[in-house]
Amino acid sequence: MRLIxxxxxxxxxxPLARSRIGIPHSQxxxxxxxxxxxRPDAVLVTGDVSEDRTxxxxxxxxxxxxxxxxxxxxxxxxxxxxGRMAECRPFHASLDLDGWRVLLLxxxxxxxxxxxxxxxxxxxxxxxxxxxxxxxxxxxxxxxLAVGSAWMDAxxxxxxxAFWDCLSGHDNVAAVLCGHIHQAFVGQGPSGIPxxxxxxxxxxxxxxxxxxxVDEASLPGFRVVDLHxxxxxxxxxxxxx
Numbered sequence: 001m002r003l004i005x006x007x008x009x010x011x012x013x014x015p016l017a018r019s020r021i022g023i024p025h026s027q028x029x030x031x032x033x034x035x036x037x038x039r040p041d042a043v044l045v046t047g048d049v050s051e052d053r054t055x056x057x058x059x060x061x062x063x064x065x066x067x068x069x070x071x072x073x074x075x076x077x078x079x080x081x082x083g084r085m086a087e088c089r090p091f092h093a094s095l096d097l098d099g100w101r102v103l104l105l106x107x108x109x110x111x112x113x114x115x116x117x118x119x120x121x122x123x124x125x126x127x128x129x130x131x132x133x134x135x136x137x138x139x140x141x142x143x144x145l146a147v148g149s150a151w152m153d154a155x156x157x158x159x160x161x162a163f164w165d166c167l168s169g170h171d172n173v174a175a176v177l178c179g180h181i182h183q184a185f186v187g188q189g190p191s192g193i194p195x196x197x198x199x200x201x202x203x204x205x206x207x208x209x210x211x212x213x214v215d216e217a218s219l220p221g222f223r224v225v226d227l228h229x230x231x232x233x234x235x236x237x238x239x240x241x
Contacts, residue, residue, distance in 0.1 A: 001099075001226070002041050003137075004035045004038065004043045004222055005044050005179075005225065006198075006201055007046040007048065007200060007222075008179050008182055011024050011050050011051060012051050013052060013054040017051075021203055028201045030239045030241070032064050032065060035068060035222050036067060036068050036069055036070075038237070041070060041071075042072065042095065043065070043068050044072070044095075044104070045072065046139055046198065047077025047079075047179045048080060050079060055084045058084055075106060075139065075140070075141060076106055077142075077180060078113050078114075078180070099135070099227075099230075101132060101137070102137045107157060122163065126170075129167070129173065132172075136172050136174060138175075143187075144156070147181050149205065150211070174231075175234075177225070179197075179200075181197045181205060182204050183204055184198065184236045185197030198236070204218040204219070223235070
């Protein structure tokens with residue numbers, strides 16, 4: 001079973017609109033074409049699909065992502081407008097992937113760049129983990145731990161400690177996938193669960209930076225996650241301009 005993660009597209013209604021160093025729409029097209037060649041069984045888009053929050057930007061994303069040739073799913077990031085996203089394509093709380101389960105978590109706080117799950121969502125997550133012992137991936141937009149960039153670490157998951165407490169004791173959680181950080185990343189939570197960040201399809205952020213900085217040397221990309229016999233293998237693919 002092959003799952004591909006795509007994240008942080010930052011599309012505008014105008015497909016020719018530029019970001020800081022590229023054109024998000026054409027970059028997404030190249031990422032989708034490269035991902036499709038790897039024949040994924042499913043694709044997960046972990047937030048910040050839109051930059052301008054317009055219905056047209058989500059319709060544009062849907063048209064491009066439809067070229068994947070497989071089922072695909074999305075969740076909101078801090079830049080998104082969830083109502084317009086859901087009107088374009090409904091959200092899913094979980095995915096069933098051939099003996100595996102993926103929990104899709106909404107960490108958006110309206111009007112804030114940082115994320116939070118909150119007590120009610122954390123309680124629901126704990127209940128869902130207790131109800132099913134299949135190997136599980138947890139997907140969210142905001143990273144639940146520091147990634148080593150001071151400015152970004154201030155904009156992560158506010159209740160990360162409570163999140164890890166929620167996962168504690170659930171040995172079936174194999175990994176956490178996150179977006180938001182616009183860079184490849186591998187870390188580990190306090191319970192030993194690996195956390196994987198993903199390159200953006202749009203601009204990349206400079207790892208280890210104290211203040212906001214774009215990484216002009218790194219290319220857009222995506223993460224591949226192969227699931228087999230209760231274990232996973234994962235790596236990042238980059239896409240030439």
